[in-house]
Amino acid sequence: MLAPVNAFHLAQVNVGRMLAPLDSPQLADFVAHLPEINALADQAPGFVWRMVDDGGADSTSLRPEDDDDLLLINCSVWESVEALHDYTYRSAHLKVLARRREWFERLAEFHHAMWWVPAGHRPSVAEAMERIALIRENGEGPEAFTFRAPHPAPSSSPAL
Amino acid sequence: MSSSEDSALEALGVLGDPVRRGLYRHVVGAPEEVGRDAAAEAAGVSRSLAAFHLDKLVEAGLLEVSFRRLSGRSGPGAGRPSKMYRRAEGEHTVSVPPRSYDSASRLLAEVVERAGLDGELQAAARTAGESEGRASEGGTDPVEVLRARGYEPFWDGGKLRLNNCPFHALADQFTALVCGMNLAGIEGLLDGLPDGEGWKASMDPLPRGCCVALEASGEGRTSSPDL
Numbered sequence: 001m002l003a004p005v006n007a008f009h010l011a012q013v014n015v016g017r018m019l020a021p022l023d024s025p026q027l028a029d030f031v032a033h034l035p036e037i038n039a040l041a042d043q044a045p046g047f048v049w050r051m052v053d054d055g056g057a058d059s060t061s062l063r064p065e066d067d068d069d070l071l072l073i074n075c076s077v078w079e080s081v082e083a084l085h086d087y088t089y090r091s092a093h094l095k096v097l098a099r100r101r102e103w104f105e106r107l108a109e110f111h112h113a114m115w116w117v118p119a120g121h122r123p124s125v126a127e128a129m130e131r132i133a134l135i136r137e138n139g140e141g142p143e144a145f146t147f148r149a150p151h152p153a154p155s156s157s158p159a160l
Numbered sequence: 161m162s163s164s165e166d167s168a169l170e171a172l173g174v175l176g177d178p179v180r181r182g183l184y185r186h187v188v189g190a191p192e193e194v195g196r197d198a199a200a201e202a203a204g205v206s207r208s209l210a211a212f213h214l215d216k217l218v219e220a221g222l223l224e225v226s227f228r229r230l231s232g233r234s235g236p237g238a239g240r241p242s243k244m245y246r247r248a249e250g251e252h253t254v255s256v257p258p259r260s261y262d263s264a265s266r267l268l269a270e271v272v273e274r275a276g277l278d279g280e281l282q283a284a285a286r287t288a289g290e291s292e293g294r295a296s297e298g299g300t301d302p303v304e305v306l307r308a309r310g311y312e313p314f315w316d317g318g319k320l321r322l323n324n325c326p327f328h329a330l331a332d333q334f335t336a337l338v339c340g341m342n343l344a345g346i347e348g349l350l351d352g353l354p355d356g357e358g359w360k361a362s363m364d365p366l367p368r369g370c371c372v373a374l375e376a377s378g379e380g381r382t383s384s385p386d387l
């Protein structure tokens with residue numbers, strides 16, 4: 001019997017401003033952890049896709065805001081909120097998460113958003129940044145939410 | 161007295177009996193569900209007495225029960241499924257006189273999180289762990305010191321895993337902050353303990369329990385992994 005295929009997948013974006021350039025000694029440990037953490041995501045249950053730059057390994061050469069050389073973007077798609085949650089907080093990813101302030105500024109504004117996309121959809125940088133703008137403007141809602149108050153996937157089939 | 165205080169006292173009152181307390185500790189300290197026979201053996205009581213007390217613990221909401229066929233067989237002749245016990249999810253806290261350290265800790269964590277003071281918190285946790293390790297009375301074996309702090313350690317192959325997260329609700333809300341604090345605290349503890357040499361703690365979360373696992377190199381391990 002075939003498993004039911006979800007019509008919607010969960011997209012997530014987060015941005016982080018580095019405390020120093022990517023090639024500085026201060027960021028060296030973060031950079032060194034990237035291959036392991038990305039491979040872990042690729043193999044994680046419920047992982048669907050993650051945004052990569054032209055290099056193809058990760059998204060560290062993308063700059064989502066033109067005038068900000070230190071702002072990185074991280075965007076990915078998952079089968080469910082639970083799958084993303086387990087990767088984020090219940091995998092070896094936690095060891096870099098717990099060291100976030102060694103490498104990234106604390107941003108006062110929302111720097112993270114999740115939203116539902118039709119299965120197969122791959123968000124662009126512009127689309128992901130729109131969700132960040134949305135949650136900054138309106139707060140958490142069905143169009144852009146966080147782990148604190150996740151919204152369920154839309155019940156109807158996606159209008160493509 | 162509030163009704164929530166009443167229900168907490170009723171639940172905890174059930175643990176007043178030493179046999180029951182022994183059974184409870186055995187079940188919650190085990191990484192897997194525990195059957196009646198194993199619990200009875202660990203507590204040194206008969207199977208029927210263990211069954212009586214285990215069911216009292218379930219009634220009080222401290223344990224949860226499920227049914228499983230231990231033989232692995234099914235269908236006619238497989239026998240009745242066994243009752244298996246595990247820790248219930250709920251937390252019970254009662255303090256006399258009333259204290260609200262949990263609400264204070266949530267507020268403090270929120271401010272520390274907003275201020276981005278992860279590094280400062282980790283440094284404080286490390287220092288506190290070191291001095292507690294140095295001052296540790298009643299043994300300096302890291303396994304026993306962690307057990308005394310409520311981590312419920314158990315060996316999983318060559319790794320010492322911790323079945324309980326002492327900061328559970330706070331870690332759920334402020335995961336990166338609190339798990340980083342916890343790891344630094346355990347690292348500090350190992351540094352402070354005379355027998356902590358050769359031990360290494362790292363983040364290695366399983367679906368449940370504390371996110372930290374420990375490894376002892378060579379002479380560091382003083383307890384048998386079978387215990």
